[in-house]
Amino acid sequence: MQLSLRQLFLRHVAQTSPAPLALEIVKAEGIYLYGANGEKWMDLISGISVSNVGHRHPAVLEAIREQLEKYMHLMVYGEYIQSPQVALATRLSSLLPGLDNVYFVNSGTEAIEGSIKLARRATGRKKIYSFRDAYHGSTTGALSLMSNRYFTEPFQPLLPETHHLEPGDWNEIEKIDPETAAVFVEIVRGEAGAVPADPGYLKALRQRCSETGTLFIADEIQTGFGRTGPFLACQDAGIIPDVLVLAKGMGGGMPIGAFMSSTKLMRSLYDHPVLGHITTFGGHPVSCAAATAAFDVVQHLDTRKIVPELEQIVRERLKHPAILEVSGRGLLLSVRFPSEAFAQKVISGCIANGIITDWFLFAPDRLRICPPLTIRKDELEDACSLILKSVQAVYAAEQ
Ligand SMILES: Cc1ncc(COP(=O)(O)O)c(C=O)c1O
Missing domain, CATH: 3.40.640.10 (Type I PLP-dependent aspartate aminotransferase-like (Major domain))
Structure with a gap:
């Protein structure tokens, strides 16, 4: 029986944790990643602060x-x-x-x-x-x-x-x-x-x-x-x-x-x-x-001007009783939730809603917002709405 790409990945590519994200990406362009099954994700982590100029500039x-x-x-x-x-x-x-x-x-x-x-x-x-x-x-x-x-x-x-x-x-x-x-x-x-x-x-x-x-x-x-x-x-x-x-x-x-x-x-x-x-x-x-x-x-890019403006959008938009803090500077931002479990559920919800985000090595109760610096204001606003949607879903389920 022929093994799927996913099975071959899990078997032959060394794993760094028992729970890899394992999203199969077939293409990346600008702020978007494209999946093998027609998915399109906005990349809010830039491969961990790598794709500052976007993918494949x-x-x-x-x-x-x-x-x-x-x-x-x-x-x-x-x-x-x-x-x-x-x-x-x-x-x-x-x-x-x-x-x-x-x-x-x-x-x-x-x-x-x-x-x-x-x-x-x-x-x-x-x-x-x-x-x-x-x-x-x-x-x-x-x-x-x-x-x-x-x-x-x-x-x-x-x-x-x-x-x-x-x-x-x-x-x-x-x-x-x-x-x-x-x-x-x-x-x-x-x-x-x-x-x-x-x-x-x-x-x-x-x-x-x-x-x-x-x-x-x-x-x-x-x-x-x-x-x-x-x-x-x-x-x-x-x-x-x-x-x-x-x-x-x-x-x-x-x-x-x-x-x-x-x-x-x-x-x-x-x-x-x-x-x-x-x-x-x-x-x-x-x-x-x-x-x-x-x-x-x-x-x-004139990052000195545009990056603080983009930061401001995140700080203004991301207000919710379950968001305890938005911290960081520029487009190296974190959103803190009441617990690690809460953050993990929000992150999963975001990925299901078309937004790739992640947690931090020493702060698993925080969600990462580090998109390419080329992201437009309206795109970041859309991302914030989708994050809030995920936060609200987890919050409502816990009430
Ligand atoms: C501040 C800082 N220093 C060093 C490193 C290590 O870089 P690399 O993963 O390229 O070895 C990282 C990676 O996340 C980092 O964030």
Whole structure:
């Protein structure tokens, strides 16, 4: 008997949980995903903050096609002069003063790994801080930055000398001392449920890092590329990090990641030892071409203006006795319900009603609203009506 695609998926494609969404998608375009049985879903999660410019943006497709005609992989990262890497690095270097050197990798977690190594190598220190319920990735080093014991315990021992700070607790800032190599910071903690950091606290943290020679490492993997309004969230927070970490929306749908710093700092990875960090596929030319196109699209979108307007629609529309809070910034938003069970039922109802949404790793009582930044106001209004319909259905059933 021939197995269905679904059966083959469940049997041969490694699963990450016992309950995958298992929607069969045959096409994606703009803000929509299309199913094998004629379904059409509005994508309110952008593949988890990836499709900022929408699915298959024409400019991204064009850049990919053009690059395919020239070359794909040529050599391990860093040896040949490849114009797609140079074009992208030059654009990224224009974002923040002093951060003019880009190390390209393939994913967010790999960019975090590179940053951990850079921090240890450059400072000669081992101690690293991150924040409670921050998410920086799933490889062993990045996982060491995670506070949640449920996810980390089975993989111990992880990296030594990794500790967690309570977000916004001013007293704990003193823990950052001259022995500390780095502090990893999300300006909006994505997987904690889209929780923005207090701007005054961020400034104090930045200052403490400068005083102690500790690297302030901004993980903008989820907040970058216009997701919160400005191109980078740290621009509006008035923070210039020592290291900036990027991925997700960067590639316009293609896999790529990067960590950036001053040239002087980055040079600590190129001698003693030489090849202090290496990757075969990092900065793949096709991904770089796609990312350069996506960069330009985001810049032309005027996200600083349109993203707060779209945020406002969500905040104004999503009012209901079962909605306890809408939190986040720009189009990195969460909707909090009375319980995890309530949220899961609303999410299922949304998917049945043509809206793809999701929960957050450390906040399962919240629903995710992170659509492509190209979503129109009327489309977002329709999405809010459908969410409210699902909320009301669950609410009415519980009364
Ligand atoms: C803030 C943040 N950092 C790092 C990562 C890890 O990125 P990747 O899944 O590309 O390894 C994620 C992924 O969700 C993230 O949200």
